[in-house]
Amino acid sequence: MPDPAVAGASPTRIIAIANQKGGVGKTTTTINLATALAACGQRVLVVDLDPQGNATTGLGVDRRTAQADTYGLVVGDAAAAEAVLATAVPGLDIVTASADLAAAEIELIELPRREFRLRERLAPLRSNYDYVLIDCPPTLGLLTLNAMVAADALLVPVQCEFFALEGLSWLVRTVERVRRGLNPELEIQGLVLTMHDRRNNLCVSVEAEVREHFGDRVYEAVIPRNIRVSEAPSWGKPVLLYDLKCPGSQAYLRLAREMLRRERRLPAPSSAEVAA
Numbered sequence: 001m002p003d004p005a006v007a008g009a010s011p012t013r014i015i016a017i018a019n020q021k022g023g024v025g026k027t028t029t030t031i032n033l034a035t036a037l038a039a040c041g042q043r044v045l046v047v048d049l050d051p052q053g054n055a056t057t058g059l060g061v062d063r064r065t066a067q068a069d070t071y072g073l074v075v076g077d078a079a080a081a082e083a084v085l086a087t088a089v090p091g092l093d094i095v096t097a098s099a100d101l102a103a104a105e106i107e108l109i110e111l112p113r114r115e116f117r118l119r120e121r122l123a124p125l126r127s128n129y130d131y132v133l134i135d136c137p138p139t140l141g142l143l144t145l146n147a148m149v150a151a152d153a154l155l156v157p158v159q160c161e162f163f164a165l166e167g168l169s170w171l172v173r174t175v176e177r178v179r180r181g182l183n184p185e186l187e188i189q190g191l192v193l194t195m196h197d198r199r200n201n202l203c204v205s206v207e208a209e210v211r212e213h214f215g216d217r218v219y220e221a222v223i224p225r226n227i228r229v230s231e232a233p234s235w236g237k238p239v240l241l242y243d244l245k246c247p248g249s250q251a252y253l254r255l256a257r258e259m260l261r262r263e264r265r266l267p268a269p270s271s272a273e274v275a276a
C-alpha cells in the first residue's frame with residue numbers, strides 16, 4: 001500500500017534515463033529503479049522510448065495488448081491514456097515501445113513542434129504518477145531530445161570504463177544546449193555508477209574521476225555487476241521480483257531511497273541503514 005505521507009505529497013517528477021553510450025545500464029536502471037520506487041510506495045510510469053523495446057520485454061509486458069505505444073504518442077495522435085498498461089509490479093505502469101519507433105527519428109523531422117511532442121502528450125498523465133521514468137535510446141537524436149524536453153531532470157547511468165568521462169562531457173554539452181533553447185528547467189539530477197566491480201582497478205579509478213568531476217551529483221548508491229541482474233530480463237522480471245536478496249536488487253533499493261531522500265520524499269536514513 002502506498003504510504004499517503006510519501007505518495008502524492010510532492011509534484012510529479014519526469015526523469016529521463018539517458019546516456020548516448022550503448023550498453024551502460026540505462027534500461028536495467030529504468031526497470032529496476034522504477035520497481036524499487038514502486039516498492040517504496042510511489043506511483044510510477046515507465047515510458048519506453050527505445051525502438052529496441054528492452055524495457056517493455058524486461059518488464060514482461062506483451063506490447064501487442066497495448067492500444068497504442070510510444071510511436072503512437074510521439075508521431076501519431078494516440079491519447080496517452082490509451083497507451084498505458086499495468087505491469088506485474090503493483091504501482092508500476094508502462095507505455096511500451098515497438099520497432100516502429102525506429103522510424104520516428106526520421107518522421108519527427110517533418111512534424112511541427114517536433115521536440116515537444118512527448119512533453120505535450122505526457123502532460124495529461126502527469127497527475128497520475130509520482131515518477132515518470134523515460135528509457136532513452138543510445139543516441140542523441142530526436143527521440144532523446146524529446147525525452148530531454150519532456151523531463152524535469154536526467155539520471156545518467158555511467159559504466160566505469162575508459163571512455164566514460166569523454167562521453168559524459170558530450171552529454172553535458174547537449175544538456176546545456178537543451179537548457180538554452182528548449183527546456184530551461186532541465187538539470188542533471190544525478191549520475192549512477194553501474195556494473196561496478198570493486199576488484200577492478202580501472203573501475204575504481206574511473207569512479208574516483210567521475211566523483212571528483214561531478215561531486216555530490218553522483219549517487220552514493222553504486223550498482224554492482226551481478227549476474228542476477230542480467231538474468232532477470234530473460235524471465236520478463238525486474239531483478240527485485242526475480243531475486244530480492246541479491247546484491248543488485250539491494251543496490252537498486254538503496255538508489256531509490258537515496259533519490260527519495262534527495263527529493264525530500266523520505267526522511268534522512270536511520271543509523272541502522274547507514275551502517276548497512
Ligand SMILES: Nc1ncnc2c1ncn2[C@@H]1O[C@H](COP(=O)(O)OP(=O)(O)OP(=O)(O)O)[C@@H](O)[C@H]1O
Pocket residue numbers: 021022023024025026027028029050052054136137138194195196223224225226227229230231233248
Ligand atoms: N548491474 C549489472 N550486472 C550485470 N549485468 C548488467 C548490470 N546492468 C546491466 N547489465 C547487463 O548489461 C547489458 C546492458 O545493459 P542495459 O541494456 O541496461 O544497457 P542500456 O544502456 O540500456 O543499453 P542500450 O544502450 O543498448 O539501450 C545487458 O545485458 C544487461 O543485462
Ligand SMILES: [Mg+2]
Pocket residue numbers: 026027028050054135136137
Ligand atoms: Mg537500453
